Amino acid sequence: SYGLTQAPSVSVSPGQTATITCSGENLDDKYVCWYQQQPGQSPLVVIYQDNRRPSGIPERFFGSHSGNTATLTIRETQTIDEADYYCQAWDSGTRDVLFGGGTKLTVL
């Protein structure tokens, strides 16, 4: 199997748009989801199936996927969005789960 690549950190000013990317070989034939992990908390899914939001997740969170890169976009970023974000994909052939290394989003 292979891993997914994320930038270690992203910084954004409050009210601006944060963009977090996730890339990997053969990612184009897999769905991607995104988890938010606040300090000391369990991860929480914010996007699944590339671009679907679970109930309760603000519309500011937007997912997209093109080729071997998936993107999590957070519009009008707020200080409460400061967290680690992980992408995840699933290989339906091997049934392996793949995680990205995580991106620490700083809002300042």
Next chain:
Amino acid sequence: QVQLVQSGSQLKKPGASVKVSCKASGYTFTTFSINWVRQAPGQGLEWMGWIDTSSGKPSYAQDFTGRFVFSLDTSVSTAYLQINYLASEDTAVYYCARTYNWRYVSYFDHWGQGTLLTVSS
């Protein structure tokens, strides 16, 4: 509502074993598989593998074969993670997570609160 409640923090000595529990409620336990995820201090999420709650069959990620054992007690809707021959490198938070699977879509829709395992002499 769906809940996964894990057992509490553990301090173990090297060479010992530990068993972490994950009790599910709010849904039919055998209809969703359970995955296990490790997070070492200051590190990212690491997938350990999963257990099919309808058959009891476990599957382990490449780095988690040998010392790691997934099991179930469906009578109490509980999944277990046992780690044998503990080493300091096993110090981490261990999460169980319920898995939503449909065709090519798979993600963890509910997570336990995590169990901190510290291995130290």
